[in-house]
Amino acid sequence: MSRHAANPRAVWAIYKVEMARTLRTVMQSVISPVISTSLYFVVFGAAIGSRISEINGISYGAFIVPGLIMLSLLTQSISNASFGIYFPKFVGTIFEILSAPVSYLEVVLAYVGAAATKSVAIGLIILATAALFVPLHIEHPFWMVAFLLLTAITFSLFGFIIGIWARSFEQLQLVPLLIVTPLTFLGGSFYSIDMLPGVWRTITLFNPVVYLVSGFRWAFFGHADVSLAVSLTMTLVFLAACIAVIAWIFRTGYRLKT
């Protein structure tokens, strides 16, 4: 192997193992989020949604589709990536990754690539499931896919950071449960931020999930709480922040190498 040669086989090997894990645990990995999202549609879309008036001319059932997909995408990206890197740390097999002729970029590419693939697949399955409950029309399909990919990659990177930071399974769950889930619920998944009173509308703009949901919803309906440019910029800023943190982790060996 020459000095600067890349190691795509290593990326493929890690990616395959991660994807194989998903297939081994298909009930937990794929079917479970689809069922829970379907329940959201039944409760918020059909049962309660039928009593809520349209928002910006969109039925409530259809309005929550982008938010629900985003909710799953975020939680799945984080949990897939964090577990993917935490598990080898936990059982000790991380030594093999650290001692292999593989660059940090390749390690991230493999783990984050696998996590993002899984969450995008789940997002698309949920989209297909949603179509069974509500009529759907995607106004800007390109941007829908772009936001789907961008969010999956960004939050898989974020999950990767959590997986490296975590020293126990409890810590692994801490950030997703105590920070990400509340931010997602308060990020406009189930409502338009225009429906909030003035001060809360301002406060909610500090929530990064608002921009993801808003941009994604714009791709579906052509309406958004904040402009597409702002949504995209904020998402890219978060992506850049995650990349910077991961670069620092690998430069210092934080919680990977002693």
Added chain:
Amino acid sequence: MAPIISIAGVSKTYDTGFTALKTVNLDIERGEIFALLGPNGAGKTTLISIVCGIVNRSSGTVTVDGHDIGSDYRAARSLIGLVPQELTVEAFETVANALAFSRGLFGRPADPAFVEKVLKDLSLWDKRDAKIITLSGGMKRRVMIGKALAHEPRILFLDEPTAGVDVELRKDMWAMVRALRDSGVTIILTTHYIEEAEEMADRVGVINHGEIVLVEDKTELMRKLGRKQLTVQLRDPLRTVPEALAAYRLDLSPDGGTLTYTYDNQADRPGVASLLRDLESAGLAFRDVDTQASSLEEIFVNLVRKTP
């Protein structure tokens, strides 16, 4: 010929302030079996982990076949296979997949025929489709060796390879290690079983308190530092050792029936032949004579005791 691994001035102080290695210098020769001995916490695993890229060094340089482990890590690491001390394997993966993964991770193209050969050499071929979680401890250990060999390394690190392994399997592993050495693979092993080093090593290094205390050809080490004992069973018990034999500093057993003479190749003490002559001159008849050489274990224990 240039050493295959060159460790120069390597030290390691952990964030806790604990210094695991103090300026270690060590060369590993091409094609040898090198046994690194040391008590628990001596720095063996830290040293191996630094060479393999798992632990960051505080100072010093390490080259593997001329490749710096930092600036040219891909080339350096692709030459190395590591079998760590702990049984760390993907429990839910099958044996064959685990080896294929390791091979891919090290950038080698898939080669089912080679993986088959490794599995057969390790008597794991029948278990190739079994999940690792279903295997015994000894088999898991062999899977780890198989994973380390899957990318055809030129250097193999074995960190306590036979810990918890039964005698039969241990001997199988020794045979396998020798076969690897015969095929040109350089082996570095750490072990608590001194007999393992005595049985297999070409050279022995002793590390204690983070310092290399000694590096020596095994045979030479045993010749230089090995002690011998001559035991003489007397026909008639003695009360005290006769004055004429004082120069030999003999030990008399409590029952007075056995004299023990301890000597080594370095010491300036009279030899065995003169002792036997002097025993006869002193009128001491003996029933039997026995000699014993000290083992590598005794040499090791003595060396480690001497290190402050």
